[in-house]
Each structure stands twice: as structure tokens, then as C-alpha cells.
Amino acid sequence: AASQLTQWPVQLMLVPSSAPFLKDAELLIAADCVPCALGDFHSRLLSGKALLVGCPKLDDGTVYVEKLTEMFRDAGIKSVTVATMEVPCCAGLDRIVSEAMKRSGRDIPVKTVTIGVNGTVLK
Numbered sequence: 001a002a003s004q005l006t007q008w009p010v011q012l013m014l015v016p017s018s019a020p021f022l023k024d025a026e027l028l029i030a031a032d033c034v035p036c037a038l039g040d041f042h043s044r045l046l047s048g049k050a051l052l053v054g055c056p057k058l059d060d061g062t063v064y065v066e067k068l069t070e071m072f073r074d075a076g077i078k079s080v081t082v083a084t085m086e087v088p089c090c091a092g093l094d095r096i097v098s099e100a101m102k103r104s105g106r107d108i109p110v111k112t113v114t115i116g117v118n119g120t121v122l123k
Helices: 041-045 062-072 088-104
Strands: 024-033 050-054 079-085 108-117
Touching: 024 041, 050 079, 062 088, 062 108, 079 088
Parallel strands: 024 050, 024 079, 079 108
Antiparallel strands: none
């Protein structure tokens, strides 16, 4: 299958909040493990979206909140899809996005997708 990735970098820690590909984007924020577990990640979740990946357990959540707050506030993002694994450490990503949205003062539609450890879409 062809890659649906349209920008680089993808690691949230490396993407500047002013990255041109964020302007008016449909944004997919995925936990690091999601693309590894979900075999059809590109066609099912990534197509037509700008991608940011990160790990809420291993990375600095405070930096994520600050960076996402700026992105939500300034980039004109149209929607956000948060993709996490069913494991407890991934729940932090939803909290990070929620806090950043609150701080940004924006009301961007957010959808959450949860992936099982066996690679199935749970919700």
C-alpha cells in the first residue's frame, strides 16, 4: 500500500508549532505504538491528515501541552483525531490534547480512536 504521509517531521517534539503543514489541517495525533499495531494505519487513519506522533509516558507531557496549545490557537486546525492504544499509559494523550484545547480557547472537533494490542480498532 502507498504511504499517505504528506509531511516531515512527524514527532511532536520536533514539529514547530508554526509548521506550514499545520495550517488549516485535519490533524492526527497518534501515540507512537499505534502505527506499529494497526496494520492499515495509513489508509484507515492517516489519509488526508497531518500527522503528529508521540508517547505520553516517555516524553514530556508539559512540552506537548504547550506546543499543542500554540498549534490549536494559531494554525487554524479544522479537526483533531487522537489515536491511542488500549494500554493505560496512552490515556495521557487524551488528557494532554484536552488540556491544550482548553488553554487554546478554541473549540476544535476532537475524535478519539482506540486500538487494541492485537491491532483491532476498539472505538
